[in-house]
Amino acid sequence: MAAPVLRRTVCPLDCWDACRIVATVSGDRVLRLDGDPTDPVARGKLCSRTYRYPERATSSERILHPMRRTTEGWKQASWDEAFEEIGGRLLDLRGRGRTASVLHVQSAGSMGILKELSHRFWNLYGGVTVAEGDFCLGAGKAALTRQLGDYRAHDWDDLVHARLVLLWGRDPFGSGPHRLRSLKAAKDAGARIVSINPLLLTRSSLLDETVRLRPGGDGWLALGMARVLLDRDLFAAGFLRHTDGFEAFSSAVRSVAWEDIAHGSGVGAGEIERLATAYAAADPAAIVLGTGPIRYRGGVEAASWITALPALTGYYGRSGGGLTYTVRHQRDTAVPRWVGAPGSGRRTVSAGVWATQIATLDPPIELLWVNGANPVAMLPDGDRIVRAMAGIACKVVVDFHWTDTARHADWVLPHPSFLEEEGLVTSWGHHGLAYQRAVVPVRGEARTDLEIFQGMAERLGFGPEMAGTPEEWSRRLAGERLIDAEWETLHRETGPPVSEGSAPLPSTPGAAVPSTPGTAVPATPETAGPAIERGRSGSDAPEGPPLRRVRSRVHESVPFVGGTFATPDARYRFPADLPDPSDLPCTSAEFPHLLLTPKSREHHLSQILDARQPMFLRGSMGTAVAAGLGRKESMVEIESAHGHLQAWLREDPELPENVVTLPPGGTVQRRSAVNLLIGPDTASDGITPAYFDCPVRVRVSSGAPAPLPGSHNGTASPAGGTSPNGDAS
Structure with a gap:
């Protein structure tokens, strides 16, 4: 060795x-x-x-070579064959004026900035149908954009200036755990840390308190806090000159009975008053918003109401205050998304429900290209997506493992692991930029998205428009976020490329x-x-x-300083509509439990190393009794109106009687994907699935989970049909 x-x-x-x-x-x-x-x-x-x-x-x-589906199963192909056949189909569609018959699906499989070049490729091609939007964070982005004009974040270290931090639907113990350091620094500086969540995240001493609210009741809790701030004259009247719609907002808040607020939020009036009073007295207090509140039908409205609290207290634009959700990591980046003339073939469908929408498109979809995504497992009702894919003549998936989506493709093109790729990397959680280097050579014949698009562009006649090294494109796409000196520092000090080696280990x-x-x-x-x-x-x-790690120059340490927002008139807009009671998730006699799917601390979504590892549903003792079980772990069947799967039930005495939890993950191929249980409803943005609006019932299972062999036409993957759900490139 x-x-x-x-x-x-x-x-x-x-x-x-x-x-x-x-x-x-x-x-x-x-x-x-x-x-x-x-x-x-x-x-x-x-x-x-x-x-x-x-x-x-x-x-x-791992997938190491281009693979083509044939009548005899999967066969290895060359890159020339892949470019020839797929490129020929693309040329034919363009020749018939039907570039819109191509559907491009891309998600955040990588935060590498070079992934944005897919937009350049497809626009140079002529404009295609794009699955638009963020089905993970989208409802929150829509809310913040509507009320503040944009979604922006405080620097992590700014939390040390807060006297109170509300972790609203955010679990830093399982998602983005390095944020814990900033929270600890804030606590050491005297801040109280409060979790607002239907679930108890941890018994760690880091948390001073947990406010357990009703699932989906976030908007109602924010409304109740606003009511206290208004009734007790705890709002910052001087800050209102930076806002719009306060009078209508105030009237709407005061029109809601406390009984309705308590019912909608699941929190008593006394506890709401105590929380709101502490929030106003902290001066300043910071809200760190997670994805929990937005994964319901009322997710956009819930996030909108939460944004009103820093506006009422005047905490926007203040160090240690404001609201932090996510970073617009491509903000002011010189991404060449459009290169063609107006009137090109570009059209959009929802990233969350495209499988339903494409059925009525004219012209219909004839070629699907998926990179950086695994929609069959990531989106609700994977079976519906499989059926939609079956109606598309040619399906191309770029990945490095046999994901659920790859199994239903006609062509699977191998992508490197991130340890074999280079390029500038952004983050949706902080303002830093870093340069990713390959630390080992590429395995097999894998090619990056950039290399694949460059090879395809040569065959489609616009190769020079896509030409460039990862370094060249990274610098170009960084735009004004870096000055040349910072780029050189960032690039130089990252370390040598893998081909240059490094010194022996002592x-x-x-x-x-x-x-x-x-x-x-x-x-x-x-x-x-x-x-x-x-x-x-x-x-x-x-x-x-x-x-x-160079800090982006176009992102502020503290956004909205001076009460200047990103709306056209630079004012914060108070939400105009009250939370809708009909948007609250409801259980029934048939489906008496509400399923929540918090992130796992062990695996990333469906990316698990062993597809056979057991799935654990957590529920209270009442759940076990209702299912006819004792205290011992038991195999159960979880059923919703949309699907079913099997898992092991573990007792969790901290859960409410009507709530069960199961981390996202599993595979559709093995009938273990959690999203098989979830229906097609979305938040009002029409993109973000209502992942947490999922009533289920739990009953004793008749046997151990059994995988379904092969793929949709009965042919197994070259790996034997046992590979785990994988990274999207």
Whole structure:
């Protein structure tokens, strides 16, 4: 085995953090990953999901060559064959004036900025049908854009100036765990940390209090807090000159009876009054908004009402105040999304429900291209998506594992793991930029999205328009977020490309380290914990100049300073419509439990290493009794109006009697995907699925879960039909 060396890169996967990584490499194999101790985000630690990533990247079930579905099953093909056949179909559609018959589906499989070049490719081609919108964060983005003009975030370190932090539907213990450091700093500086959530996140001493509200009752709780601020004259009257619609808002709030507020929120009037009073007295208080409140039919409205609280108290534009949700990571980026003349073939469908919408399109969809996404598993009712795909003549999926979506494609094009790719990486959780380097060579014949689009562009006649290296395109797309000197610093100090190698690993842990960026740092074996518990000790930290995470110049540390918002008139807009009681999720005698799907702390969505690992449904003892079970773990059937699956039931005494939880994940192919239970409803943005509006019943299962073999035409994947749901490229 070659002597281990250390190489630096950054994690581009769909997460708040975008951590810098130190990879221990031997030859062409990554032995382990650790957080970069010089990174202000990672600080030497990663999440458990990233620690496990090398197993995924070296799995024998990776897709290493272009694969084509034939009447005899999957067959390996060459890239020339793939470009010839797929390119021929694209040329034919363009020749018939039907570029809109191509449907492009892309999500956030990677936060690499080069993924935006797909828009350039398809617009150069002539304009296609695009699955538009963010089905994960979209309802919150829609609300913040409507009320504030844009969604912007405070710097992480700004929390230290808050006297109270409301974690509203946000679980930093399981999603974006590096945020815990900022919360601890705020607490050490005297802030109280309060979780607002239907679920008890943890018994950690970090949380001073948990306000347990009704699932979907977030807008009602915000309305109740606004009522207290108004009735007790705790609002900042001077800040109202920066707002619009206050009088109508105030009248609407006071028109709602407290009984209705308590029913809608699930929180008593006394507790609401105490919370609102503490929020006003903190001066300032920060709201850190998560995705929990937006995953209901009333998600847009709930987020809109939450935005009203910093407007009433005047906390917008203040250090330690405001509301932080997500970062518009492509803000002011020079992304060449449009290159064609107006009137091109571009049209849009909803990213959340495109499988339903395409049935009535004219011209119909004849070719589907999916990259950076696994919609069959990620969206509700995967069976409906499979049926929609079956009606499309040619389906192309770019990925590096046999995902549920790849299994139903006609062409599967292999993409590298993120350890084999390079380019500038952004984050939707903070304002930093980092440069991702390949730490090992590409396996097999895998090609990046950029390389695939460049190869296809050559065959379609616009190759020069897509030409350029990852470095060149990264700098171009960064636009004004970086000045040239910052780009050079960022690029230079990330470390050498994999082809340049790096210094040998010292044989003694803690030995002296060369000071050149990109050279080796000593590694000692440590045990990975369930969250971010493993990391290099201080003695293992690299010496020499730190690796840089350059801050974007177009993102403010504190947004909306001076009460200047991003709306056309620069004013905050109070929400005009009251929460709708009919949007509250309801159970029934037939389906007496509400299913919530909080993120797992062990795997990323459907990206799990063993598709056979058991799924655990958590419920109260009352749930177990209702299902005819005792205290012992038991196999149960979970049924909704839309589907069913099997899981092991574990008792969780902290859950309300009518709530059960199951982390998102599983595969449609094995009938273990949680989203098989969830219906097609969306929030009012028409994009974000109402993932948490899912009443279910739980009953004793007749047997252990059994996978369904093969794919939709009875042919298995080359890996034997057992590969886990994978990363989207």
